[in-house]
Structures are given as structure tokens and as C-alpha cells.
Amino acid sequence: MDAVRIFRGNQRVDHVDPADRGLAYGDGLFETMRVHRSEIPWLDAHLQRLQRGAQRLAIALPDEAVLRAEIAAMCASQDAAVLKLIVTRGVGGRGYAPPQHPDPTWMLSLHDAPPPMRQADIIWCKTTFADQPALAGIKHCNRLEQVLARREVVAASADEGLMRDTSGNVISATSGNLFIHDGDGWCTPKIDRSGVAGICRDWLLRHASVRETVLDRDAVQRSYAIFLCNAVRGILPVRRLDAREWPESAHIRALQCQLADAHPGFQ
Amino acid sequence: MDAVRIFRGNQRVDHVDPADRGLAYGDGLFETMRVHRSEIPWLDAHLQRLQRGAQRLAIALPDEAVLRAEIAAMCASQDAAVLKLIVTRGVGGRGYAPPQHPDPTWMLSLHDAPPPMRQADIIWCKTTFADQPALAGIKHCNRLEQVLARREVVAASADEGLMRDTSGNVISATSGNLFIHDGDGWCTPKIDRSGVAGICRDWLLRHASVRETVLDRDAVQRSYAIFLCNAVRGILPVRRLDAREWPESAHIRALQCQLADAHPGFQ
Numbered sequence: 001m002d003a004v005r006i007f008r009g010n011q012r013v014d015h016v017d018p019a020d021r022g023l024a025y026g027d028g029l030f031e032t033m034r035v036h037r038s039e040i041p042w043l044d045a046h047l048q049r050l051q052r053g054a055q056r057l058a059i060a061l062p063d064e065a066v067l068r069a070e071i072a073a074m075c076a077s078q079d080a081a082v083l084k085l086i087v088t089r090g091v092g093g094r095g096y097a098p099p100q101h102p103d104p105t106w107m108l109s110l111h112d113a114p115p116p117m118r119q120a121d122i123i124w125c126k127t128t129f130a131d132q133p134a135l136a137g138i139k140h141c142n143r144l145e146q147v148l149a150r151r152e153v154v155a156a157s158a159d160e161g162l163m164r165d166t167s168g169n170v171i172s173a174t175s176g177n178l179f180i181h182d183g184d185g186w187c188t189p190k191i192d193r194s195g196v197a198g199i200c201r202d203w204l205l206r207h208a209s210v211r212e213t214v215l216d217r218d219a220v221q222r223s224y225a226i227f228l229c230n231a232v233r234g235i236l237p238v239r240r241l242d243a244r245e246w247p248e249s250a251h252i253r254a255l256q257c258q259l260a261d262a263h264p265g266f267q
Numbered sequence: 268m269d270a271v272r273i274f275r276g277n278q279r280v281d282h283v284d285p286a287d288r289g290l291a292y293g294d295g296l297f298e299t300m301r302v303h304r305s306e307i308p309w310l311d312a313h314l315q316r317l318q319r320g321a322q323r324l325a326i327a328l329p330d331e332a333v334l335r336a337e338i339a340a341m342c343a344s345q346d347a348a349v350l351k352l353i354v355t356r357g358v359g360g361r362g363y364a365p366p367q368h369p370d371p372t373w374m375l376s377l378h379d380a381p382p383p384m385r386q387a388d389i390i391w392c393k394t395t396f397a398d399q400p401a402l403a404g405i406k407h408c409n410r411l412e413q414v415l416a417r418r419e420v421v422a423a424s425a426d427e428g429l430m431r432d433t434s435g436n437v438i439s440a441t442s443g444n445l446f447i448h449d450g451d452g453w454c455t456p457k458i459d460r461s462g463v464a465g466i467c468r469d470w471l472l473r474h475a476s477v478r479e480t481v482l483d484r485d486a487v488q489r490s491y492a493i494f495l496c497n498a499v500r501g502i503l504p505v506r507r508l509d510a511r512e513w514p515e516s517a518h519i520r521a522l523q524c525q526l527a528d529a530h531p532g533f534q
Contacts, residue, residue, distance in 0.1 A: 004285050015282040016290060018271050018374050023283060023353060025410035026293020032361070057411065058418065084361055086290060089414075094299070094351055094378045096410060096417035096441055107285050111361045130397030130461075131433050135411055142409035143292035143363060144324065144402055147356075150363035151325065166398050174363055194397075 003110050005074065008090070009103030010066045020105050022088030025096065026141040028105075029053040029088075034113070034232050035081040036265030040071065042231055045199045050087065053138035059089045060104050070108055080113040080265070082232055086141065113232075119239040119248075120159035120228060122173065124217065125149040129165045129172075129194035137197040149174045160228055162220065162241070165194050170215045176230040177201035179210065180223035181251050186210040187219075200229040200259075207262070208255060225249035234259055234266035270377050272341065275357070276370030277333045287372050289355030292363065293408040295372075296320040296355075301380070301499050302348040303532030307338065309498055312466045317354065320405035326356045327371050337375060347380040347532070349499055353408065380499075386506040386515075387426035387495060389440065391484065392416040396432045396439075396461035404464040416441045427495055429487065429508070432461050437482045443497040444468035446477065447490035448518050453477040454486075467496040467526075474529070475522060492516035501526055501533035 006013050021027035031046040040046070047064070054061045061067070067085075074083055090102030127149040135142065145163070153161040153174060160173045171189050172178050177198040179188045188205070190212045191197040204210055220226065226238040226246060237252045239245060260267040273280050288294035298313040307313070314331070321328045328334070334352075341350055357369030394416040402409065412430070420428040420441060427440045438456050439445050444465040446455045455472070457479045458464040471477055487493065493505040493513060504519045506512060527534040 006285055016285050016287075018273055018283050018376065020283075020290070021414075022290045022293075023287070023295075023355070024297070024408065025414055026289075026408055027411060027414050028290075030291070057415070082361060088290070094349060094376075096413045097421050098414060098418060109286065109361075127401060128399070130399035130402075132395070132397035132412070134394060134415060135397075140411055141291065141293055142411045144294060144407055144409045145399070146363045147288075147292055147294050147365060148324070148401060151365060154364050 004107060005070060006105070006107040007062060007070070008105055010063050016105060016107070017091045019091050020088055021090060021092040022086065022105060022141060024092070026143070027089045028086055028141040029057070029059065030084065030086045030139055030141055032232055033083045033085070034265055035075045035078045035083050038075050038078055040075060040083065041263040041265055042199050042203070043071065045202060046231070049139060049197070049199065053140060054087070056138050057140065058098070059087065060102070061087060062104055062106050067106070074108050074110055078110065082111040082113055084109045084111060088141070117159065117233065117236060119237045121240040122160045122162060122238055123153060123156045123158045124242060125152045125161035125163050125174065127152060127163065129163050131165055131167070131193050133193050136194050137191050139196050146174045164217065168216060170217060170220050171195040173228045176228035176233070176236065179204065179227050179229065180215065180220055181225040181249070182219065183224045187213045187215060189213070189215050198229065199231040200234060203259070204229065204255065207258065225251050227252050271374060272337060273372070273374040274329060274337070275372055277330050283372060283374070284358045286358050287355055288357060288359040289353065289372060289408060291359070293410070294356045295353055295408040296324070296326065297351060297353045297406055297408055299499055300350045300352070301532055302342045302345045302350050305342050305345055307342060307350065308530040308532055309466050309470070310338065312469060313498070316406060316464070316466065320407060321354070323405050324407065325365070326354065327369070328354060329371055329373050334373070341375050341377055345377065349378040349380055351376045351378060355408070384426065384500065384503060386504045388507040389427045389429060389505055390420060390423045390425045391509060392419045392428040392430050392441065394419060394430065396430050398432055398434070398460050400460050403461050404458050406463050413441045431484070435483060437484060437487050438462040440495045443495035443500070443503065445487070446471065446494050446496065447482065447487055448492040448516070449486065450491045454480045454482060456480070456482050465496065466498040467501060470526070471496065471522065474525065492518050494519050
């Protein structure tokens with residue numbers, strides 16, 4: 001079993017071309033997917049988000065049948081793992097103008113599932129998300145903001161960090177979406193001007209009663225319950241954010257049970 | 268002579284690792300340098316900007332002596348060319364957190380000098396630069412905004428395009444800085460919240476009388492003379508922007524002569 005497979009169009013290749021636009025400009029998209037018993041429970045949702053991103057950036061995607069077959073081959077006999085897919089615009093000359101009809105470069109890599117975490121101690125990051133509707137929501141490869149924010153998390157020995165936009169609105173964690181219970185119900189920040197619209201967030205919006213809204217720092221600090229979520233960890237309750245601590249929440253537990261029923265990988 | 272050389276730390280390698288953070292997140296920096304008679308006239312300025320970017324992103328740089336020796340080897344016997352340098356944070360695991368002490372990945376690639384252009388017909392791009400002081404000024408590899416803007420330029424069969432920030436302030440062309448003469452003197456937009464602080468722009472700020480200011484679309488449209496500049500083309504007069512045309516300008520010609528005297532590559 002190969003830990004990494006690289007393709008150009010529908011052809012497997014040995015190496016990434018050094019002139020790839022992914023390297024030059026972060027000109028690509030990615031998906032990070034939880035593998036459970038040789039399958040990816042949310043594969044269709046991941047591929048739909050990839051499609052939305054490819055339309056937004058006008059990046060060609062590989063043939064879906066080839067992509068699905070290679071994903072299945074990589075997942076076979078994997079009980080619990082993480083599969084990462086990167087698709088770039090392909091090889092391009094010097095300069096920002098995309099080549100006319102490049103074959104996309106794509107690669108699949110298998111990684112260990114992260115160690116289990118029951119709850120998270122998190123911080124407020126100083127690094128912000130810029131306001132950029134043209135890139136909001138999709139999972140593109142321009143991620144320096146999250147890289148810088150994650151350095152703050154590591155420096156603080158925290159588990160995660162919350163990022164705001166330049167206006168102070170809370171957007172998400174560095175690699176997960178944010179949900180708070182305000183006493184009346186669940187809320188999650190809108191992802192129309194920055195941030196990534198996560199696959200687990202999408203599932204929750206469709207299967208639970210959640211308001212998409214604008215949240216400031218105070219609303220988060222005084223919330224009744226708070227969790228992060230992504231497609232690798234599922235729902236991760238927050239225990240502490242700066243000085244505030246939250247007790248275990250029956251509201252969060254109910255959502256976790258609902259998610260585990262739908263996707264046994266998150267039990 | 269190799270058209271591309273790739274390194275990891277101070278060691279030459281054959282290929283880019285598919286787990287490179289440049290590919291995953293655009294987690295890197297680049298410089299695009301004009302080669303003239305086997306030398307790069309502005310090499311020191313390029314390496315200083317690279318250093319500023321590396322400090323901002325906490326990316327390790329290769330040993331400067333090794334870097335300069337390899338640059339010299341690539342430029343030897345090149346009469347007129349473009350040398351591109353990319354430095355990424357190096358190989359990293361899955362996830363935004365940078366590895367502790369990765370060796371940077373870096374690569375040098377030689378390209379043809381662009382065909383000469385006397386003046387440019389340009390457009391207003393709809394794609395904006397996001398407001399992100401943490402990344403402004405440096406030449407990092409998160410360039411999807413310019414890629415999208417450059418698609419507009421290609422679609423309009425124009426030579427270049429001007430980009431504004433989300434507040435409407437004019438920032439730069441997709442791959443060059445903007446200077447306008449307002450009748451009183453030269454002005455160029457501040458690059459403290461978005462955009463790239465170009466090497467030719469820097470040279471002009473030091474060798475001509477230029478005000479760094481905030482410019483809106485009207486100020487540009489009614490300007491007395493207008494040019495773009497970068498380290499590959501030098502000073503490029505604008506002939507047309509949307510419906511407005513500018514005659515040849517003695518003010519621009521004077522700056523071009525001053526630049527050609529300092530750097531014969533721009534004659």
C-alpha cells in the first residue's frame with residue numbers, strides 16, 4: 001500500500017512537477033477525510049465541496065470515477081485513518097495567468113487518525129481571517145492565516161484557537177468550525193466572507209436546529225455551551241477558553257450521539 | 268545548465284516532496300528576478316525582502332552563501348532571463364501547525380525574459396485584495412487573488428489589471444505596483460494592508476520624489492500620467508485604462524532614463 005499517490009490528469013506520476021501552481025501560488029484545493037472501516041462516510045459531501053471550489057477557482061477536476069477508484073484503493077483495509085486529497089490547477093508557466101487547459105495535479109496521502117480528545121482547551125488567536133468573499137467557504141490552499149494562527153496555539157500549549165475576521169467577528173477555529181449554545185439554541189458563524197464551510201458543520205446545519213449568525217467575542221465568552229467540529233474529529237466540546245470554563249453539556253452530548261448514530265466512525 | 272534546481276536545506280535534491288507545505292498551504296515565499304548579463308542587478312534587495320518575509324512567517328532560510336552561489340551558477344552565461352526563487356517552510360505533517368525545525372525547500376528556475384512592451388492597455392479588475400496586514404508587503408505564496416484577477420485580464424485581452432482592496436482603495440496591478448502623477452508629483456498606494464511591496468517600487472521611493480498615499484479609482488482615472496513597475500519589466504507606461512487614454516509622458520520618460528542609467532538591464 002502506498003502512503004502517497006500522485007496523478008496528473010488521469011495518469012499516475014512519480015513526482016510533483018516543480019513548476020506546479022500549487023507550489024507557486026497555493027493554486028489548489030484540498031479535502032481532509034476521515035476513513036472508517038475502509039470507507040469515508042462523508043465522501044460525497046467532500047467531493048461536492050471540492051466541486052464548488054473548482055467551479056469558483058475554475059480549476060479542472062480529475063475524472064470522478066478515477067478519483068473515487070483511487071480513494072477506494074487507498075482506504076482499503078484501513079480501519080481508522082485520515083485521507084488527504086490535494087488538487088492543484090496543474091503545471092503552469094511563470095506568472096499568475098492560468099494556462100489554457102492544464103491537467104490538474106492531484107495526490108492522495110494516508111495519515112494516522114489523530115489521538116482521541118474528549119474536550120479542548122482553546123485560546124483567542126490574534127491572527128485574523130481577511131474579508132474575502134471570493135475565497136470564503138471553499139477549502140483552497142491559501143492557508144497562511146491558519147498557519148500563523150496555529151503557531152499561536154502551539155506557543156500557548158493549547159488544543160485549538162478561535163479566529164476572528166478583521167472586523168472582530170468570530171469565524172472559526174484554525175481547523176474546525178465553531179458552534180455555541182446561547183441558551184435559546186445553537187448558533188454558528190456565517191462563512192460567507194472568510195473561513196471554510198466544514199463538512200461536519202454542513203451535516204449539523206442539515207440535521208440539527210442551528211442558526212447561522214454573526215458572533216462577537218462576548219457572545220462566545222458568555223455562551224451556555226461551545227464546541228468545535230470538523231470531518232476528522234467530529235464534535236469536540238470546549239472545556240476552557242481563556243479564563244472561562246464550561247461544564248460538560250447534555251446539549252453537546254445529544255448532538256454527539258446523533259452524529260455517532262449517523263456515522264459510527266464518530267462513536 | 269539546469270533549468271530548475273531543487274534543494275532541501277543546503278542539499279540539492281531531485282524532487283519536491285509531495286508533503287511539502289508549499290503545496291499544502293502556499294506556506295512559502297518567492298522572488299522573481301531579472302537577469303542581465305549573468306547578474307541580477309537588484310539581488311540584494313530581493314534577498315532583503317525574502318528575509319523580511321521569512322521573519323514575518325517564521326520560515327527558515329537556506330544558508331545565504333549557498334543561495335548566492337546557486338543563483339550565480341544559474342545566471343552564468345544568461346544574457347537576459349528571469350530567475351524565480353521559491354522558498355517554502357519545508358516538509359510538514361498533515362495539519363497547519365508548522366513542524367519544529369524543518370529544512371526549507373527552495374528551488375531556482377530560469378525563464379525567458381518577457382517580450383518587450385512599450386506601454387500597456389489595462390483594465391479595472393473586479394477581484395479585490397483582502398485587507399490583511401499580517402501578510403501585506405511580503406511576497407508570499409498565497410496568491411489566489413492575483414490568479415483570479417489575472418483571469419479577468421486574460422478574458423479582457425488586456426495587458427494588465429488594477430486591483431483594489433475590499434474598501435475600494437487602489438492597491439496595485441496583478442503583478443506590478445502602480446504610480447500616478449497627479450499634476451503635483453508622483454504618488455503610489457501604501458502597501459501596509461494588502462499587496463506586494465515591489466523591488467522596483469522600493470527603488471523609485473528611494474531615488475525619486477514619490478508620496479505613499481491612499482488612492483481611489485477616480486484619482487487614478489483623472490491622473491496626469493500613470494505607469495506600472497516591477498523587477499522584471501522595470502517601468503511600464505500605461506496607455507489606456509478603460510475609456511481613458513494617456514499620451515506619452517515626459518515625466519515617465521525621465522524616470523525610465525534614471526532607471527536605465529542605474530540598471531542597464533532596463534534600457
